[in-house]
Amino acid sequence: MKGELLALLAALLWGxxxxxDKIVVSSGVSPYMANLIRAFGAITFLVLAVVLLKQFDLSAxxxxxxxxxxxxxxxxxxxxxxxxxxxxxxxxxxxVVPLTSIYPLFTVIxxxxxLGESLSPKVVIGTILxxxxxxxxxxxx
Numbered sequence: 001m002k003g004e005l006l007a008l009l010a011a012l013l014w015g016x017x018x019x020x021d022k023i024v025v026s027s028g029v030s031p032y033m034a035n036l037i038r039a040f041g042a043i044t045f046l047v048l049a050v051v052l053l054k055q056f057d058l059s060a061x062x063x064x065x066x067x068x069x070x071x072x073x074x075x076x077x078x079x080x081x082x083x084x085x086x087x088x089x090x091x092x093x094x095x096v097v098p099l100t101s102i103y104p105l106f107t108v109i110x111x112x113x114x115l116g117e118s119l120s121p122k123v124v125i126g127t128i129l130x131x132x133x134x135x136x137x138x139x140x141x
Contacts (some may be wrong), residue, residue: 015097021085022093039077045125098137104130 025035050056087096108127111117 017103018088018097020087025085025088031082031089034085035078036037038081042077095138098134102131102134 021034021038025031084096084100085101105127108119108123112119
């Protein structure tokens, strides 16, 4: 139950953040600068959390782990966020955010291909339902 509650809290915060994002990018701020400042906010929070919670342990890291995290950060936290901000400039947050929520489809596909994970019927059906839900939310009907 604790995990589910924390996930819902994360979803709540992810639901609030795009409102601020949309306000900023609608005012003419560069998507690159908006993302840079947003990342600085995340880094500030994370540095405080690491220090206060005494989580500074590099023993599990190796060059490969660091490289993978840097790639993930560049793709998800850099390029994808810039594309997201540009999308917010052109259309409604209530449309952009649900559309970006189709990412589980891609995670499922790449997890099967790259990680060799097997796809249970529940995962396939759930992913299809996510895609249908996003299509419904983003349709003009």
